[in-house]
Amino acid sequence: MTVLRVSDLCKSYGGVQAVCNVSFSLDAGEILALIGPNGAGKTTCFNLLNGQIAADSGSAEFEGRSLIGMQPREIWRLGVGRTFQITATFGSMSVRENVQTALLNFHGKLTSIVTLAGRLYVDEAMALLERVGIAAQAERPCGVLAYGDLKRVELAIALANHPHLLLMDEPTAGMAPTERVALMQLTAELARASSIAVLFTEHDMDVVFAHADRILVLNHGTLIAEGKPAEVRANRQVQEVYLGSGSVYGAAHGAEHA
Amino acid sequence: MxxxxxxxxxxxxxxxxxxxxxxxxxxxxxxxxxxxxxxxxxxxxxxxxxxxxxxxxxxxxxxxxxxxxxxxxxxxxxxxxxxxxxxxxxxxxxxxxxxxxxxxxxxxxxxxxxxxxxxxxxxxxxxxxxxxxxxxxxxxxxxxxxxxxxxxxxxxxxxxxxxxxxxxxxxxxxxxxxxxxxxxxxxxxxxxxxxxxxxxxxxxxxxxxxxxxxxxxxxxxxxxxxxxxxxxxxxxxxxxxxxxxxxxxxxxxxxxxxxxxxxxNVHAFGIxxxxxxxxxxxxxxxxxxxxxxRPWGLFGRSQGAPRAASTEPPLNLPSPALQKLLLAGLIMLALLPLASDRYTLVLMTDILVFALFAVSLHFIMGPAGMHSFGHAAYFGLGAYAAALLFKHVLPMELALALAPFAAGLGALLFGWFCVRLSGVYLAMLTLAFAQIAWSVVYQWDSFTGGSNGMVGVWPAQWLASKTTFYYLALVLCAGGTMVLWRILYSPFGYGLRAGRDSPLRADAIGIDVRRQQWLGFALAGTFAGLAGAVYAFSKGSISPDALSIPRSVDGLVMVLMGGIQTLTGAVAGAAVFTWLQDSISRQTEFWRALLGGIILFLVLVFPQGIAGFIRERWEARSGRSEA
The missing domain is CATH 1.10.3470 (ABC transporter involved in vitamin B12 uptake, BtuC)
Structure with missing residues (x-):
């Protein structure tokens, strides 16, 4: 079943075509990586989908509904979860409260002023923390957590609205190599278990080739390749783009994972 | 011309x-x-x-x-x-x-x-x-x-x-x-x-x-x-x-x-x-x-967010020890009239009023992250609404009950504009609205009494004694304070803090940050209005000073002096500031300078505020602070 269908998406800044005629689709439970060198338009493409910037033309449909012109919070309502390149959590709250806040809004409780928020949806929050493996840290304030754990908190928050689509912008940026693999492993398991579609951007080719079902390659705002990891790896144009920038260190290495 | x-x-x-x-x-x-x-x-x-x-x-x-x-x-x-x-x-x-x-x-x-x-x-x-x-x-x-x-x-x-x-x-x-x-x-x-x-x-x-x-x-x-x-x-x-x-x-x-x-003066279209x-x-x-x-002024640009994300301290439910302490404080306040003179009661009524005013300001400044330089507008609106309702139509009790809502409506109106901005621009817009409200009150002689204000705003007969009025102030102001604090622990309060801690994340989990802030602003305005209404009846008169810039600044000083990072800070700040102002102004003609000196001293010695300082000591002693 197709969850996300993007066609001819365009965005330019001044004279620069940041994203030009990008089209792709994403099925439930599928993990799709969006890669490309710096400045290729990955982040722009991402922000077009999550509502942070408005597209010049083209369409993006989530389960048949157009996302164009929607606010991020409206897109969330439809069932889209997000994680950020630099973690964004609520620093004055504990890990559990972070997830509870997302749950409170999911259950439409944020204007309630009578109940004690800390006592609502505790079990649901703990179950989510259990799923991402940080239930033991539930009572610690987010401000003191290690970065890798914060990434997991973000994942738990993003899962609170039972999303059908997860948008993850550089999910493993800033993490230690072993943590990266573990986090993407976890994401892949969650996605397959609940048939959540995942779209992620990533610089670490180990992560990309180990976990993506399909890969999109962007360069100068246009899609230059699309396909299964093996196909993309064999693609001449992709090799040129990456060898040109000297950043393929995972080509041979990635084969072992695949 | x-x-x-x-x-x-x-x-x-x-x-x-x-x-x-x-x-x-x-x-x-x-x-x-x-x-x-x-x-x-x-x-x-x-x-x-x-x-x-x-x-x-x-x-x-x-x-x-x-x-x-x-x-x-x-x-x-x-x-x-x-x-x-x-x-x-x-x-x-x-x-x-x-x-x-x-x-x-x-x-x-x-x-x-x-x-x-x-x-x-x-x-x-x-x-x-x-x-x-x-x-x-x-x-x-x-x-x-x-x-x-x-x-x-x-x-x-x-x-x-x-x-x-x-x-x-x-x-x-x-x-x-x-x-x-x-x-x-x-x-x-x-x-x-x-x-x-x-x-x-x-x-x-x-x-x-x-x-x-x-x-x-x-x-x-x-x-x-x-x-x-x-x-x-x-x-x-x-x-x-x-x-x-x-x-x-x-x-x-x-x-x-x-x-x-x-x-x-212009005469046009019959007006x-x-x-x-x-x-x-x-x-x-x-x-x-x-x-x-243009939210950043004609030639201004948006200020980049500071790189090092400042982490606000966690807001935990008061520990059993603190709860006991608060309860003991309340009991002492309730027993106070038994052992004090008229003068102390009047001063304590003032302290209660300003404590609620400061708590309502802290409500939007601390957990909601909106720095208001014009909070006296809502205090003054409450005070004037009470006086006007009382003078024109209603018995005192009803005037007192309805006045906060007038202030809340004012906050709803002004707040709609304010929450569109952030940081120092938001602060300045709140100041602008306070000044507009002040100027209307100051100049509308026929309705508000202009610069003279209004007199004869006295409480009903059964509340007329200083002791009974003190109890009224205690119930309303301590009650209001408790309600505001309680709201911070409710889902609504979590929504406010979410918007302050990370607007980006709050947006991504579907929170309408502006709406949350707007309602928070109106709520704080309502309680500031309650403080203002109690104040009007406690003094028997009201003047434009109630919503002037110095009054707004007083509120800021109370919140900051007490410590913005603790809930009890606003109360401590209000008590110390009101008491200082009262006792110093009776001692010397130059009480402002003395007060300024004391504030400087406090700022330099206790940069975390009075309550923040006490909490730090407390945590250090009981070894509960997290490294």
């Missing part, structure tokens, strides 16, 4: 715009580099005027005496500013930003009393400017030569500043630090020296702006706060940190004000409309409009 009259008013406006620009440019420079909203800037301006008055007298009348006196006062004020930066503000750069604001406000109090002590309470009018004492004929009207000189001075200073900022190494550093202070620091710019010099230049401009006023306007003791609000508006309309923006804004506001005076009454608010209306259309 004839064309020539309009033309002359235009020139008048341009002449006053020059002085306004000088002062505003100084404030803008200081803010751009140090990120300090310098409340004492108006005081520096006032010092410039008074110093110039004395120097010019001392040097004798002639041309050299006058002009060297004016220039020298600018220099003296500049040196004073540098001294303040080195001795005081330097110690606070690592403290929370708002604490620096508190320190500059303490300076306002000290300088104000110093001026009173040194020059006395009489208005002082300086001599005419030698060499420019005459008038020339413009469009058939006499126009002072000195004002023409002022008109030219503004663009001249703008040009000089532009050269300084674009053609010198120092100017490049200032612009770099204004754009990105952390990056400038990382590139090895000597910040200590840069900050001191910027403070000196900014203070010099403020002093000079004050000094050139002596032939035009008398030196009066209230000029520090009156110019301050004008200058805030100019800087915000122009865009914080932008010198050309400040110039343009000064011209717009100077001219509009002069025009409002010049046009006077009499007094433009001169608009003079007090026209600048704030301009500011509100500009900020709604």
């Amino acid at each position: 004839s064309f020539s009259a309009i033309f002359v008013q235009l020139l008048n406006g341009l002449a006053s715009a020059s002085s306004l620009f000088l002062v505003a440019a100084g404030l803008s420079l200081i803010f751009g580099v140090t990120r300090i909203v310098n409340f004492a800037h108006g005081s520096l301006y006032m010092l410039g005027t008074y110093t110039a008055y004395s120097l010019v007298q001392w040097f004798g009348g002639g041309i050299p005496g006058f002009w060297s006196g004016v220039l020298l006062s600018g220099v003296i004020v500049g040196l004073f500013g540098a001294l303040v930066e080195r001795l005081l503000l330097r110690r606070l750069y690592h403290a929370p930003e708002l604490l620096q604001l508190l320190a500059t406000f303490a300076l306002v109090l000290i300088i104000s009393d110093f001026t009173l002590w040194a020059w006395g309470p009489e208005d002082l009018l300086g001599p005419r400017a030698p060499g420019l004492a005459g008038a020339i004929s413009i469009a058939g009207r006499r126009f002072p030569e000195y004002d023409l000189f002022l008109i030219l001075l503004g663009p001249l200073v703008l040009g000089l500043l532009w050269l300084l900022l674009t053609r010198t190494r120092w100017g490049t550093l200032v612009r770099a630090a204004t754009e990105d202070r952390e990056m400038a620091g990382a590139l090895g710019v000597n910040q200590a020296w840069l900050f001191t010099s910027v403070f000196a230049l900014g203070s010099f401009l403020a002093g000079l702006g004050g000094a050139i006023q002596i032939p035009r306007e008398p030196a009066v003791l209230t000029m520090d706060l009156s110019i301050l609000s004008d200058v805030f508006v100019v800087v915000v309309v122009g865009g914080m940190g932008s010198i050309p923006g400040a110039f343009l804004a000064a011209v717009i506001i100077g001219v509009l004000k002069a025009m409002c005076i010049g046009i006077g 009499d409309f007094s433009f001169s009454k608009l003079t007090l608010v026209v600048e704030f209306i301009v500011m509100a409009v500009v900020l709604v259309i």
Whole structure:
């Protein structure tokens, strides 16, 4: 079943075509990586989908509904979860409260002023923390957590609205190599278990080739390749783009994972 | 009104715009580099005027005496500013930003009393400017030569500043630090020296702006706060940190004000409309409009978020020990009338009222992250609503019950605009709305009693004794405080904190941050209104002071003195501040300076606030603080 269908998406800044005629689709439970060198338009493409910037033309449909012109919070309502390149959590709250806040809004409780928020949806929050493996840290304030754990908190928050689509912008940026693999492993398991579609951007080719079902390659705002990891790896144009920038260190290495 | 009259008013406006620009440019420079909203800037301006008055007298009348006196006062004020930066503000750069604001406000109090002590309470009018004492004929009207000189001075200073900022190494550093202070620091710019010099230049401009006023306007003791609000508006309309923006804004506001005076009463379409009454608010209306259309002022740019995300402390439910302590406090308050005189009861009623006022301000400043410089607007709206309802239609009990909702409606209206902004711009817009509300109340003689206010606002018979009224205040104010605190632990409170901690994340989990803030703002306004209504009946009268800028600042001082990071801080701050104000003002004529000194002392010794300090000690002793 197709969850996300993007066609001819365009965005330019001044004279620069940041994203030009990008089209792709994403099925439930599928993990799709969006890669490309710096400045290729990955982040722009991402922000077009999550509502942070408005597209010049083209369409993006989530389960048949157009996302164009929607606010991020409206897109969330439809069932889209997000994680950020630099973690964004609520620093004055504990890990559990972070997830509870997302749950409170999911259950439409944020204007309630009578109940004690800390006592609502505790079990649901703990179950989510259990799923991402940080239930033991539930009572610690987010401000003191290690970065890798914060990434997991973000994942738990993003899962609170039972999303059908997860948008993850550089999910493993800033993490230690072993943590990266573990986090993407976890994401892949969650996605397959609940048939959540995942779209992620990533610089670490180990992560990309180990976990993506399909890969999109962007360069100068246009899609230059699309396909299964093996196909993309064999693609001449992709090799040129990456060898040109000297950043393929995972080509041979990635084969072992695949 | 004839064309020539309009033309002359235009020139008048341009002449006053020059002085306004000088002062505003100084404030803008200081803010751009140090990120300090310098409340004492108006005081520096006032010092410039008074110093110039004395120097010019001392040097004798002639041309050299006058002009060297004016220039020298600018220099003296500049040196004073540098001294303040080195001795005081330097110690606070690592403290929370708002604490620096508190320190500059303490300076306002000290300088104000110093001026009173040194020059006395009489208005002082300086001599005419030698060499420019005459008038020339413009469009058939006499126009002072000195004002023409002022008109030219503004663009001249703008040009000089532009050269300084674009053609010198120092100017490049200032612009770099204004754009990105952390990056400038990382590139090895000597910040200590840069900050001191910027403070000196900014203070010099403020002093000079004050000094050139002596032939035009008398030196009066209230000029520090009156110019301050004008200058805030100019800087915000122009865009914080932008010198050309400040110039343009000064011209717009100077001219509009002069025009409002010049046009006077207009009779059109069967309605009499007094433009001169608009003079007090026209600048704030301009500011509100500009900020709604261009949230960062005409030439300003959005301030980048600080790189190091500051982490707010967790908000935990009060520990059993603290709960017991609060309960014990409440019991003591309830028993107080048994063991105290009338005077103490009146003071305690005041403390209760201001505690609720401060708690409601803390509600939006702390957990919601919206810094309001105009919270007295809602206190005053509540007080006036109570007085008006009581005078016109309702029994006291009903007036008291309904008044908070009037304040809440006001907050709902003003808040709708305010939550569209953030940071210092939001603060300034709240200030603007408070000033607009004040000016309406101050000038609407037939309805609000104008500057005299309203008298005879007494509680009902059964509440008339000081003791019963104290209990009423205790129930309403302590109750209101509890309700506000409780709301912070509710889902609504979590939504507010989510919006403050990370707007990006809050948006991504579907929270409408603006709506949450808007409702929070209205809620805080309602409770400030409750405090105001209780206050009106406790005093039996009400005056425009209730919603003036100093009252708003009092609230800020209470919250910051107590410590913004703790819930109980606002209560502690309100109690200490109200008690200090009361006891010091009975001891000495110069109580403001003493209060300022105490605030400075507290700021330097307890940068976390009183309650924050106590909590730190407590946690250190019980070893509960997390490393």
